[in-house]
Amino acid sequence: MPASLPHPASLDCSTGIQGLDFVLCGGIPRNRFCVVQGNPGVGKTTVGLQFLLEGRAKGETGLFITLSESLDELTEVAASHGWDLEGLHIFELASLQEHIDIDAQSTLFHPSEVELTKVSGVLMAEIERVQPARIVFDSLSELRLLSQNPLRFRRQLLSLKQFLTGRACTTLVMDDRVADDSDLEVQSIAHAVIRLEQMAPDYGDERRRLSIVKVRGRRFRGGYHDYVIRQGGMVVFPRLVAADHRSDSAPAHLSSDLPGLDALLKGGLASGTSTLIMGPPGTGKSTLSAKFAVAAAARGQKVLAYVFDEKLETFARRSDTLGMKWSAYVEKGLIEVSQIDPAEVSPGELAHRIRESVEREPIAIVLIDSLNGYLNAMPEERFLTAQMHEMLMYLGQRGVATILLLAQQGLIGAMQSPVDITYLADTVVILRYFELDGAVKQAVSVIKKRSGNHERTIREYKIIANGIEIGEPLRDFRGVLTGVPSYDGPRKSLTGPAEVATAAS
Numbered sequence: 001m002p003a004s005l006p007h008p009a010s011l012d013c014s015t016g017i018q019g020l021d022f023v024l025c026g027g028i029p030r031n032r033f034c035v036v037q038g039n040p041g042v043g044k045t046t047v048g049l050q051f052l053l054e055g056r057a058k059g060e061t062g063l064f065i066t067l068s069e070s071l072d073e074l075t076e077v078a079a080s081h082g083w084d085l086e087g088l089h090i091f092e093l094a095s096l097q098e099h100i101d102i103d104a105q106s107t108l109f110h111p112s113e114v115e116l117t118k119v120s121g122v123l124m125a126e127i128e129r130v131q132p133a134r135i136v137f138d139s140l141s142e143l144r145l146l147s148q149n150p151l152r153f154r155r156q157l158l159s160l161k162q163f164l165t166g167r168a169c170t171t172l173v174m175d176d177r178v179a180d181d182s183d184l185e186v187q188s189i190a191h192a193v194i195r196l197e198q199m200a201p202d203y204g205d206e207r208r209r210l211s212i213v214k215v216r217g218r219r220f221r222g223g224y225h226d227y228v229i230r231q232g233g234m235v236v237f238p239r240l241v242a243a244d245h246r247s248d249s250a251p252a253h254l255s256s257d258l259p260g261l262d263a264l265l266k267g268g269l270a271s272g273t274s275t276l277i278m279g280p281p282g283t284g285k286s287t288l289s290a291k292f293a294v295a296a297a298a299r300g301q302k303v304l305a306y307v308f309d310e311k312l313e314t315f316a317r318r319s320d321t322l323g324m325k326w327s328a329y330v331e332k333g334l335i336e337v338s339q340i341d342p343a344e345v346s347p348g349e350l351a352h353r354i355r356e357s358v359e360r361e362p363i364a365i366v367l368i369d370s371l372n373g374y375l376n377a378m379p380e381e382r383f384l385t386a387q388m389h390e391m392l393m394y395l396g397q398r399g400v401a402t403i404l405l406l407a408q409q410g411l412i413g414a415m416q417s418p419v420d421i422t423y424l425a426d427t428v429v430i431l432r433y434f435e436l437d438g439a440v441k442q443a444v445s446v447i448k449k450r451s452g453n454h455e456r457t458i459r460e461y462k463i464i465a466n467g468i469e470i471g472e473p474l475r476d477f478r479g480v481l482t483g484v485p486s487y488d489g490p491r492k493s494l495t496g497p498a499e500v501a502t503a504a505s
Helices: 018-023 044-057 071-080 093-099 116-130 141-147 150-165 182-189 259-264 285-298 312-321 326-332 347-360 371-376 381-397
Strands: 033-037 062-066 089-092 134-138 170-175 192-199 207-215 225-230 233-237 274-279 303-307 335-339 365-369 401-407 427-436 439-449 458-464 467-473
Touching: 018 207, 018 225, 018 233, 033 044, 033 150, 033 182, 044 062, 044 071, 044 134, 044 170, 044 192, 044 233, 062 071, 062 116, 071 089, 089 116, 116 141, 116 150, 141 150, 150 170, 150 182, 225 347, 233 347, 259 439, 259 467, 274 285, 274 381, 285 303, 285 312, 285 326, 285 335, 285 365, 285 401, 285 427, 285 467, 303 347, 312 326, 312 335, 326 335, 347 381, 365 371, 371 381, 371 401, 381 401
Parallel strands: 033 170, 033 192, 062 089, 062 134, 134 170, 274 401, 274 427, 303 335, 303 365, 365 401
Antiparallel strands: 192 207, 207 225, 225 233, 427 439, 439 458, 458 467
């Protein structure tokens, strides 16, 4: 990203796409020649229409020059988004044919049969007639075919650029060619270049992302930014940069309302920190995280929960059965829970949803169940830790406690994790199975807590009919974390009535 340069907001020309304006730090430079590049199907026409409709809403005259689509096709695209093109000037291929002296029996437009100077003259005459403030030219493919060689194409682009900027026009030119060196000719001439990309994962919906290649003399937010095309237009999810959202918040402790667990954590979770709860499937990771969420909701604090791995009804029914009253807090709006399909929702969109919610109202806890589902949402595994680091840093700066769940591979003994993210978490809680007297039991321990001291013992962890029970430290055992411990003390119940903690009301 280039160095930050001050520029007056009045020079910005809004694209009509809020996220794209944010990435551009205001919008398209006004009265400049800008290019939108991308293969067919990435949404260039959608961007152009939103750009012109935004201008119409501000009382600016707009002209759409289309050499690749007919008026009927353009109208159909607009109708699919619920847009009305009334008030926009549209100059299409058929109109160009009428102005050029070609064989009257010819019904198709063949660029090689028409002189480039005649085409350019017709286009410039139309621009002079309409006097638009915004122009969309779709696309450069026809000019390339007419030019026949790179030198003539470059000269034609320079001529078109000088003509448009001299008439105070903000221009978006659509370019389909991004796979060879010819696009460098366009990039060198354009004042700004926006590149759109579409990727097809092995499974699930296609993924789209954009990047700003250049904006001369202007600051912009670099990198890749996810976007989707929905009914109503393009929606851009700017890449989350924690350094852009620094803020101060007073530290606080978030109790689980379980005395044994709070003793392990020496008071509970610290606000502005991240906690990783990891263990094999079935050990109660989701139940333990739900207990923290319900305890916060009982104190009147807001919780966001994003569930990847199970149906919301199943999650709510299990929590309610254990006396947590999860559904009641959801109805009150104290717990906001969302089902995330990793095949449909990109990590960029998820981060955007979280940021919007956190900035809209105070949030105490963000719960992600689980990182395994989040990992499946990533196009490539190596990006997971970098994106997760930004999210955790951002939430920490906003004073939000984050709870992440990670299912490990295996049941008893050595566990394997699909991704090592323990170094990112401020607190790490481990759940384990262990065998004793022919029965499978569970244990909980805290192995890391950056925000303060923690108890270094291992306690038994039980999910009982009316909640969660945390026992006394297992001081008479050796090898609990191996799964097959040895017992050196007298025979007695590992958990007793004194350690039973009732669920939050």
